[in-house]
Amino acid sequence: MEPAAIHEELKSRFGDAVMEFREGNGDPFIVVNGSHLLEIAAYLKEAQGLHFDSLMCLSSVDYGENYAVVYHLYSMQHKRRVVLKVYVEKADPRITSVQSVWKAANWHEREAYDLMGIRFEGHPDLSRILLPEDWPGHPLRKDYVFPEEYDGIPCHRE
Amino acid sequence: MPEFRTEEMVLNMGPQHPSTHGVMRFVVHTDGEVMRVAKPDVGYLHRSIEKIAEKLKYPQFMPFTDRIDYLAAMNCNMGYAMTVEKLAGIEVPPRAEYIRVIASELNRIASHLISVGVMGLELGAVTPFLHAIRERETINDLMEELCGARLTYNYIRIGGVAQDLPAGFAEKTIEFLDHFVPAVDEYNRLLSYNKIFVKRMADVAVISAENAVDYGLVGPNLRASGVKWDLRRDEPYSVYPQFEFDIPVGTGEKGQVGDCYDRYMLRIREMVESSRIIKQCLAAVPDGPVQTKLPASLKVPEGEAYVRTESVRGELGYYVISDGSDKPYRLRIRTGSFSAMSIVELTSRGLMIADLVALIGSLDVVAPEIDR
Amino acid sequence: MRYFADWIIENLEFTRAIPSEYVYLIIMVVGGLLLLLFVVPMAGALTFVERRVAGKMQSRIGPNRVGPQGIFQFVADGVKLILKEDIIPTAADRRLFKLAPYIVFVGSFLTFAALPFSQKLIAADLNIGILYIFAVSSMVVVGIIMSGWASNNNLSLLGGMRSAAQIISYEVPQILSVLAVILLTGTLGMQGTIKAQGWAPQHWFLFHNPFAFIAFFVFFISAVAECNRIPFDIPEAESELVSGYNTEYSGFRFGLFFLAEFANVYVISAVAVTLFLGGWNTPFYLPTGIWGLLPSAVNLAGLITFLIKTFVLVFVCMWLRWTLPRLRVDQLMTVGWKYMVPIAFFNLVGTAVWMLVWGDKSIAALLGG
Numbered sequence: 001m002e003p004a005a006i007h008e009e010l011k012s013r014f015g016d017a018v019m020e021f022r023e024g025n026g027d028p029f030i031v032v033n034g035s036h037l038l039e040i041a042a043y044l045k046e047a048q049g050l051h052f053d054s055l056m057c058l059s060s061v062d063y064g065e066n067y068a069v070v071y072h073l074y075s076m077q078h079k080r081r082v083v084l085k086v087y088v089e090k091a092d093p094r095i096t097s098v099q100s101v102w103k104a105a106n107w108h109e110r111e112a113y114d115l116m117g118i119r120f121e122g123h124p125d126l127s128r129i130l131l132p133e134d135w136p137g138h139p140l141r142k143d144y145v146f147p148e149e150y151d152g153i154p155c156h157r158e
Numbered sequence: 159m160p161e162f163r164t165e166e167m168v169l170n171m172g173p174q175h176p177s178t179h180g181v182m183r184f185v186v187h188t189d190g191e192v193m194r195v196a197k198p199d200v201g202y203l204h205r206s207i208e209k210i211a212e213k214l215k216y217p218q219f220m221p222f223t224d225r226i227d228y229l230a231a232m233n234c235n236m237g238y239a240m241t242v243e244k245l246a247g248i249e250v251p252p253r254a255e256y257i258r259v260i261a262s263e264l265n266r267i268a269s270h271l272i273s274v275g276v277m278g279l280e281l282g283a284v285t286p287f288l289h290a291i292r293e294r295e296t297i298n299d300l301m302e303e304l305c306g307a308r309l310t311y312n313y314i315r316i317g318g319v320a321q322d323l324p325a326g327f328a329e330k331t332i333e334f335l336d337h338f339v340p341a342v343d344e345y346n347r348l349l350s351y352n353k354i355f356v357k358r359m360a361d362v363a364v365i366s367a368e369n370a371v372d373y374g375l376v377g378p379n380l381r382a383s384g385v386k387w388d389l390r391r392d393e394p395y396s397v398y399p400q401f402e403f404d405i406p407v408g409t410g411e412k413g414q415v416g417d418c419y420d421r422y423m424l425r426i427r428e429m430v431e432s433s434r435i436i437k438q439c440l441a442a443v444p445d446g447p448v449q450t451k452l453p454a455s456l457k458v459p460e461g462e463a464y465v466r467t468e469s470v471r472g473e474l475g476y477y478v479i480s481d482g483s484d485k486p487y488r489l490r491i492r493t494g495s496f497s498a499m500s501i502v503e504l505t506s507r508g509l510m511i512a513d514l515v516a517l518i519g520s521l522d523v524v525a526p527e528i529d530r
Numbered sequence: 531m532r533y534f535a536d537w538i539i540e541n542l543e544f545t546r547a548i549p550s551e552y553v554y555l556i557i558m559v560v561g562g563l564l565l566l567l568f569v570v571p572m573a574g575a576l577t578f579v580e581r582r583v584a585g586k587m588q589s590r591i592g593p594n595r596v597g598p599q600g601i602f603q604f605v606a607d608g609v610k611l612i613l614k615e616d617i618i619p620t621a622a623d624r625r626l627f628k629l630a631p632y633i634v635f636v637g638s639f640l641t642f643a644a645l646p647f648s649q650k651l652i653a654a655d656l657n658i659g660i661l662y663i664f665a666v667s668s669m670v671v672v673g674i675i676m677s678g679w680a681s682n683n684n685l686s687l688l689g690g691m692r693s694a695a696q697i698i699s700y701e702v703p704q705i706l707s708v709l710a711v712i713l714l715t716g717t718l719g720m721q722g723t724i725k726a727q728g729w730a731p732q733h734w735f736l737f738h739n740p741f742a743f744i745a746f747f748v749f750f751i752s753a754v755a756e757c758n759r760i761p762f763d764i765p766e767a768e769s770e771l772v773s774g775y776n777t778e779y780s781g782f783r784f785g786l787f788f789l790a791e792f793a794n795v796y797v798i799s800a801v802a803v804t805l806f807l808g809g810w811n812t813p814f815y816l817p818t819g820i821w822g823l824l825p826s827a828v829n830l831a832g833l834i835t836f837l838i839k840t841f842v843l844v845f846v847c848m849w850l851r852w853t854l855p856r857l858r859v860d861q862l863m864t865v866g867w868k869y870m871v872p873i874a875f876f877n878l879v880g881t882a883v884w885m886l887v888w889g890d891k892s893i894a895a896l897l898g899g
Contacts, residue, residue, distance in 0.1 A: 025461025025480075026245050053371055057464060057475050059490040072464050072477065076371065076385070079392060083464070104374030107500040115208070130201035130529055139209055169684045176769050191688070191859050280769045282760050282856030288588035348853075354761055355855045511688070512858045515769045 003028045006050070006082050014040055029070070029083035034095050037086055038122075041101045044073060044082070051077045055098075058108035060116035062142045067093050067118055088118055097123040115140040166194060169511070173202045182525050184502075188511060196506035196514050198499050204529040211489035216242050216456050217316055219486070224310035226491060227527040229272055230470035232265035232301075235314035240395065241465040241476040242316045246458045253446040254318035255397045260439050261304065261313060263432040264331070267338070268297040269470040270425040270432075273522040277422050278349050280519040281358050286349040293341060296334050303327060316456065318449030328440045335433045342430055350426060359422055360413030363505050363517040367416065373504070374497040377472020379521055382408035382424045383416035389468035401438045403431045418513075418520035425522070457484050471495050471522060495527040561653050565642045573792035574604035580792075580848050587852045611788075614781035619682065622778065626680035631779065631786035633673030638790040640666040641797045646720045648810045648832035659720035660708060663801060664701070667756070670790065671697040674765065677787075678775035689774025692859055693765035697756055699866040704752035706874035707745040710881040711735055711805045714742065714890055724809030729835075732894035734808040739893055741880035746806040748874050750843070753798035755866070757791065759847060761854040764862055799843035803836060807843075810836040 007021040007030045017036035022029055032040055044052040052073040061068040071084040088095050097120035099105040109120040110129040117138035120126055128135065134151075137144055147155055167190075172183035181202035187194040207226060211219050223238045224231040236258055243250060250258075275290030298308040303324050305313035313320050349355055365375070370383035380387055388405040390398040406427035408420030458480040466475035472494030481487040498521040506514055538557070539550050578593065578601065585592025594600035618627055644659040646652040656662050671694055678690015712718060714735060715726040727734050735742045755762035766774035776787045803809055810832035857865065888896060 025459045026463035027461075029462070055374055056466065056473070057477055057490065057492040059477050059488075059492075061479060061488045070477070072475070076387060102374070103369070103372040104497055104500070107496060111496075115206075128201075130204040132201075139206055167684055169688070176772060191692075278855060282763065282767065282769065283854060284584070285588050285852050288590060292589055349855075352855060354857055354861075357861055358855060358858055510858060510860065512764070512767065512770050 003030065003082050006030070009050075010040060010043075013043065027083050029085045032084050032086050034086045034088060037084075038096045038098060038101070040084070041071070041098045044084075045101050049078070051075045052082060053077070055102035055104045055108070056081070058098075058105055058112065060112035060118055060140065062116065062140065063087075064142060066090050067116060069095055069112065069118060071098070093118040094121055095119070096121055097126075099123055114138070117141060164189075171196075171514070172199075182499075182523075182528065184514065186506075186511065186514065191510050191512075193506055193509050193511060193514060196502060196509075198502045200499060200525075200528045202529065203526045205526075207530045208489055208491060211486050213485070215484045216246075216458060216486065217452075219489070220315060221310070221312045224312055225526060226493065226530060227469065227471065227474075227495075227524050228309055229269040229524055230262075230265050231309065231311045232261045232314060233467065233469035234474060235311065236262050236396075237465065237467040237469060237474045237476050239314050239316050240467060241463055241478050242456075242458060244465055245461055245463045245478060245480055246316075246456065248317045248450055248452070250318055251447045251450060252397075252444050253322075254448045256439055256443040257319050257323060257448060258314050259397055259401075260323075260331070260436055260443075261301075261311075261319070263436045263439070264297050264300060265311075266432045266470050267429050268294045268301075270429045271297075273519075274345075274349075274422060274425050274429075277359075277516075277519045278355070280515045281355060283349060283352075283355065286345065289345060289348065293338055296338075300327070300331060300334065303330070315449065317452050318447070320449075322448050323443070328443075331436060331440060335437060339430060339433050342426060346426065350423065356412050356419060358512075358516060359419035359520070360417055362413075362418045362513050363509060363520070364414045365416045365501060365505055369501065369504065370416065373501040375472070375501060376494045376497060377468065377470070378424050378428060379421055379472060379494070379498050381406065382421040384408050384410075389466060389473060393466070395467060397439070398435075400442070401435050403435050406431065418516045421520040421522075455484050457482065458486075466492070469494065471498070471524065471527060491530055493527045493530065495521075495523040495525075498523050499528050562643075565653060566639070569639060569642055569793050569796075570789065572796060573789045574608055575601075576792040576795065576844065577607065577788070578604040580851075583845065583848045584852045587849075608785065611785035612782050616781040616783065617778075619778050621682040623680040623682065626676050627778075628783070630673045630677035630680060631783040631790075633676060634670050635673075635786045635790045635793075637666055637669035637673060638793045638797060640669070642793075644720055645797065645800050646724060646804060646809060647836055648829045650829055651833060652721060655719060655721045657722075658718045660712070660718045660723070660801075660805075663720075663797070664705060664708075667794070667797065668697070668701065670794070674775050677779070681775070681778040683778055685771045685773075686775050686777050689765045689767075689771045689777070692767075692771075693758060693775060695859075696758070696762065696765060696862060696866075699863060700752040700755040700762075700870070703748050703866065703870035703874040704756065706871070706878055707748040707752070708805060710742055710745040710877050713878070713881050713885060714738060720804050720809075724804055724811060727808045727811055729808060729811040729813050731808070733811075733892065734806060736806040736808075737893065739881065739884050741877045741884060742806070744873065745877045745881070746802070748870055748877065749805065750798075750802055752866075752870060753802065754847060754850065755862070757794045757798055757847070759791075759795065760851040761856050762862060763851075763856055764859050767856060795844055795847050796840065799840045799847065800836075802843055803839040807839050809839075 004021060010018040014036055017033045019031040019033060044050050052075045054074045054076055056072040056074045059070045061070060067088040067090060069086045069088060072081065074081045086095060095118060097109055099109060107129060109123055110126060112118050113120060113126055114128040114130050115138055136147055149155055167188050169186040169188055170183065171186055173181045183199040185197045185199060207222050210222060220235060220238065223234040226234045271290040271294045275287035278286035301311060302308050304327065305311050305320055365383050367383045367385050370380050370385060384407055386405055386407045391405055406424050408415050408424055410420060412419045460480055460482040462479040464475055464477040466473045474494065475492035477490040478486050479488040505517060539553055582592040593603040596602040596606045618624055641663045643653045644656050644662050674693045675690045678686045711723065715723050717723060731737055736746050737743065758765050776784060779787060812831045812835050
C-alpha cells in the first residue's frame with residue numbers, strides 16, 4: 001500500500017481529522033489533526049494490513065508560524081513507511097503523547113520537549129533529557145537567543 | 159528485639175565512571191547488590207549538532223557528522239551524504255559507491271572490535287581488549303592511508319568521496335582481512351567461550367523481540383533479540399544488494415535469545431560478515447571518477463527526506479528539511495544509541511549491579527551518539 | 531630469629547651485661563625492620579613485574595623508561611605516591627579513614643613473621659604458625675570494611691561489604707583444605723610442615739595422595755579469592771565500583787593498600803609452597819651450629835628454592851589476572867559455598883580415611899614399596 005492509499009484509508013476512517021496528503025521533492029507525508037492523533041496512531045499500529053510497529057523517528061520542526069511534530073513510521077512486516085505530520089500552534093504548543101502506542105516515543109518526545117518546547121500530554125515523565133533542568137529556553141526554536149551566561153558560567157567566547 | 163530498618167541505597171554511577179563509555183550517568187536504586195531500577199541520565203555530551211546544522215551550508219556540515227559517532231565516523235558521513243544526495247538529486251559515480259561501502263565496512267569492523275574488546279574490559283578481562291585494539295590499529299593505518307585521518311575521517315562527501323583509493327590499498331586490506339578472520343577464532347578462544355565470561359553474559363538482561371521493536375532498538379541490538387532485520391538487506395541502499403553476506407541473529411546459544419551474550423556474539427559474527435563484504439567489494443570496484451561535479455554553492459530544492467542507513471550501532475537516520483537555500487532548514491539525527499539507552503530502565507529491573515555494566519557494554523552505546 | 535638470639539646471648543660476652551629480655555626485644559625490632567626492608571621493595575618490584583608481564587601478554591611493552599628496562603619504575607611510583615596530596619573527603623570519618631590503610635598493611639605484614647624463607651631463616655617459627663598466619667591475615671578484612679565505611683561513599687561501602695562477604699566465605703574452604711595437610715603432618719608449625727616433605731616432587735604434599743592434590747587447588751583458589759584478585763576482585767571491581775573500598779584514597783594511603791595487595795600475593799604463594807610444594811627442601815643437608823645460618827650454601831640454596839617456587843606461584847596469580855574476567859558477586863558465593871566448601875570437606879574426610887588405611891604413607895611410598 002502506497003502512502004497515498006494509506007491516506008485514503010485514514011481519510012475514510014477518521015474523516016476531517018486526517019488532512020491533506022503532500023507530495024513533492026523527497027518523502028511524501030500525511031498531515032493529521034492533533035486532536036485525533038492517538039486514535040490514528042493506534043489504528044496505524046494495530047490495523048490489518050498496516051502494522052506500523054516501529055516508530056523510526058519523531059522530530060519536531062519550527063516552521064515559523066507554527067511548530068510541527070513529524071512521525072516516521074515503518075512496518076517491518078510489510079516493509080513500508082509512512083510519514084505523519086502534525087502542526088501545533090505556536091502560542092501553546094501541546095500535542096498528545098504517543099508513548100502508549102510506541103515505547104520508543106518516550107525519549108523522543110522528551111527530546112522534542114527539551115529542545116523545541118512542545119508539551120506532550122499524557123507523557124509519564126516529561127522532563128528535560130539532554131539539557132540541564134534549569135536551562136533557559138528551547139534551543140531548536142528559530143527565535144532562540146543563546147544565553148549570555150548559565151549559572152554564572154559565560155556561554156560566549158571572548 | 160529492636161526492629162531493623164532498611165532503606166534503598168541510591169548509587170550514582172557517573173558522569174565520571176570507568177564503565178560509562180564517555181560521559182553519562184545512571185541513578186541506580188539498589189537493595190544491596192540487586193538493583194530496583196537504574197535510570198539513565200544523558201546529555202552530558204550534548205553539543206546541539208542539529209542546531210549547528212541549521213547555521214552551516216550542506217557540505218560544511220560533513221565534518222560534524224564525524225562527531226556524532228566517533229567510532230563509526232565513516233558510516234555517519236555516508237548517511238548524511240545519502241540524504242542530501244536524495245534531496246538534491248545528485249548521482250554518485252559507481253566507483254565512489256564501492257569505495258564508500260569498503261570504508262564503512264572497515265569502520266564497522268573497527269567499531270565492533272572496540273565494542274567486543276570493551277565488553278571484556280567491563281567484565282574485568284583486560285587482555286582481550288588490547289588484542290582487539292591491536293587489530294583495530296591496522297584498520298586505523300588503512301584509514302589514514304585512505305583519507306589522512308584515523309578517527310574523524312570526513313572522507314565521504316556529498317556526491318562521492320574525497321579522493322580515490324591510494325595505491326596498494328586493496329592489497330593491504332586483503333592482507334589484513336586474511337590475518338583478521340582467523341584472529342577472530344583466536345579471540346573467541348580467549349574470551350567468548352571462557353566459562354566465566356559466558357556465565358556473566360548468558361541469560362543476563364534479556365530483551366524480548368517485542369520490546370526491542372517497541373523501544374525502537376536497531377542494528378545489532380535488535381538482531382540479537384531474534385529479529386532478522388538489517389537495512390543493508392531489507393531496505394537496500396548503495397551497492398549492498400550485489401554482495402553476498404549473512405545477517406547473524408541472536409540464537410540464544412548459551413542462554414536465552416536477546417541476552418547479553420547474544421548481543422556480544424552477534425558483533426563477533428558481523429565482523430566476519432563485514433570482511434566478506436569488503437573482499438567482494440574490493441574485487442568488484444569499477445574504474446571511473448569518484449566525485450560528481452557539484453555547483454560551488456550547493457542549493458538543495460525544497461522538500462524533506464528521511465534516509466536511514468545501517469550504521470554500526472544500527473539505524474542511523476537523517477531527517478533533512480530543505481527550504482531551497484544552501485543550508486538545511488532543519489536537520490534531525492536519529493541514532494541507535496539513543497533508543498538503546500531508553501530501554502535500560504526497563505531491562506535493569508532486578509539485575510545485579512555488575513549486570514548493569516554487562517548490559518551497557520552489550521548495548522554498545524556511544525555517549526556522543528546519544529546526546530549529539 | 532630465636533635461634534639467632536639464643537646464639538648471641540650464649541656466645542657474645544658483652545650481651546651478658548644486659549638482661550636477656552632486652553636482647554630479645556632489640557633482635558625482634560631489628561628482625562622486623564629487616565622484614566620490612568624485604569617486603570616493601572619486594573611488593574614494589576612485584577608491581578613492576580606485574581606490569582611487564584601484563585605488557586607481554588597484551589602484546590605491548592609496559593614500563594621501560596626508568597632505569598634499565600624500567601626496573602626502577604616502582605621506585606618512581608612510590609616517590610610519586612608519597613609526594614601526592616593526601617586527600618580526605620569532608621564527609622569521611624577522618625579517624626577511621628586514616629586508620630584503615632595501616633590495619634590492612636599491618637595485617638598482611640604480620641604474616642611475614644611466621645613465613646619461612648629457608649631452613650634457618652624465619653622470624654618466628656611458631657608452633658601454631660599456620661593458625662597465626664590465617665588469624666592475622668583476617669585482620670585485613672577489618673581494615674577493608676573500615677575503609678569502605680569511613681569513606682562515606684556508596685561505591686566504597688559496597689566494595690567493603692563485598693570484601694567482607696568474600697573473605698569470610700573463602701576462609702572456610704581455605705582452612706578446611708589446610709586441615710588436610712595438618713592431618714598428614716600433625717603439626718601447625720611452618721618449618722615442621724616443610725620438614726615433613728622432601729625435596730623431590732613425589733615427596734611434596736601436593737602429590738602425597740589424591741586428596742592432598744585436590745586440597746592444593748582448593749587452597750590456592752580460595753587464597754586468590756582472599757587476595758581480591760581477578761577473577762575474584764569484586765571488592766575493587768573497576769568497571770562497577772570504580773575502585774571499591776579504596777576509591778577515595780590517594781597518595782601514601784593508597785600506596786599502603788597497593789603494597790598490602792602485592793604483599794598478600796606473596797604470602798599466599800609462600801604459604802602454598804610451604805604446605806604443598808615442599809618449601810625450601812633441597813637435596814643437600816644442613817651442617818649443624820650457627821654456621822648453618824645465612825652464610826651456608828645449603829641455607830642459601832634453600833632460600834633460592836623457596837623464592838623460585840613462590841614467585842612461580844606469584845606469576846600464576848598474574849597470569850590468571852590478565853587472562854580471566856571477573857565473577858559476579860552471587861556467582862562468587864556459589865563457587866565458594868556450593869563447590870569449594872563441599873570439596874574441601876570431602877578432602878578432609880578423604881585424607882582421614884587415607885590415613886586410617888595407609889597411615890602417613892604417600893602414593894610414592896606405596897608404589898615404591
